[in-house]
């Protein structure tokens with residue numbers, strides 16, 4: 001114990017080194033973080049480390065890392081998220097961002113990997129201020145008609161009796177919305193468009209962390225170059241056609257701060273790539289998980305359908321109607337609590353810090369967990385059960401319920417995402433009943449986002465027979481949700 005009453009970093013409880021050294025533990029964590037973190041929480045408590053004796057960094061580039069620390073619970077979330085000058089965030093592409101010192105292609109990684117995520121301090125505030133107007137609530141509300149129109153196009157391709165991989169459909173659907181509203185581009189048709197490239201790029205991110213093969217690394221670099229080229233072309237096209245455009249990219253090209261400063265070309269490339277990547281997969285995951293949970297909870301689905309019928313009466317929702325859909329609001333809140341589309345957050349200490357009872361030196365990686373906080377039974381009764389009506393009686397703090405994180409780095413796109421999720425569900429659930437295929441295997445795929453590997457539904461006319469949508473669920477989802 002030191003003079004400030006804190007215990008030293010080396011005293012943080014942790015598993016002893018396996019035969020494979022710290023890397024074996026790091027691989028177990030990166031391949032499936034949630035069970036790894038469950039074990040740490042059960043065996044070592046609220047603050048634990050990856051391994052005894054420290055480890056090299058696994059999430060942040062170019063740091064002299066003394067070790068990776070796991071922090072659980074609302075109090076530690078608050079400690080981390082209210083001190084953004086100490087607990088810095090980093091690029092979503094992880095260590096590869098900083099591992100290309102001698103490679104001329106490194107500049108590409110810097111451009112496509114640099115968005116708000118990787119910025120801290122005053123520079124983060126400056127660029128966030130420049131982007132904020134494009135995500136202002138009033139501005140976002142004007143996107144509803146386009147979101148509804150695209151949801152109607154999506155359901156018009158479906159018919160009763162059809163088998164759907166709903167996850168794939170939602171990826172395509174949210175990408176189409178992002179393409180139209182962020183870029184003013186139609187991403188729904190061509191097989192070779194920027195959206196597809198970004199989708200493959202996103203899938204490679206977990207693979208180019210600590211276990212990158214040369215093939216994956218090369219593929220990632222090559223996709224990064226294609227993204228860079230395509231966004232650059234798009235920006236120059238927009239610069240000459242922007243009078244007629246109303247998308248987010250057009251807004252970002254013209255945005256100026258009080259001093260007249262605008263975003264540079266490189267900054268624009270980074271922001272657009274990160275907005276698109278951060279914006280469409282998470283929303284697709286939220287939609288998939290919500291429809292899945294509703295299919296297994298007929299009472300909740302019945303209550304929601306009753307509300308949709310009485311407020312919208314079979315028509316697409318207006319803004320005013322969306323504001324009155326209270327059951328829909330609870331259904332979404334509860335699904336993002338139980339299966340948060342972003343499961344964990346990470347930070348690196350830019351200065352010596354304290355966390356719980358421990359001293360933390362500079363350069364330490366800190367992992368905190370939205371998922372474990374949302375499953376904390378001291379905050380939520382029966383945390384593994386899907387109970388939308390619990391929201392009638394609880395109002396957790398921003399550090400107890402944080403699907404969009406909290407503080408200076410809170411998701412800038414949350415109003416966009418929530419409008420999109422509500423509009424999409426209101427259109428789809430009035431038209432179809434989604435029945436889970438018999439004995440479906442529902443497995444999670446987690447890196448930072450939580451997505452189902454597949455989501456197999458049979459589409460039915462919306463006949464209100466919600467009991468018939470239920471099925472025996474298999475797969476590792478049963479470790480996360482208690483079905484009754």
Ligand code: HEM
Pocket residue numbers: 089115116117118128274275276278279280282283286340341342345346402403404405406408409410411412413414416417
């Ligand atoms: C359900 C959908 C979404 C979820 C659950 C979600 C979740 C999050 C979370 C947890 C963070 C904070 C990460 C951290 O603390 O390190 C974040 C940040 C961010 N999100 Fe989202 N997000 C969603 C949709 C969107 C959309 C639609 C956009 C844009 C169109 C977007 C753009 C961003 C950006 C740019 C940041 C970085 C903010 C900053 O560092 O200042 N997100 N998001």
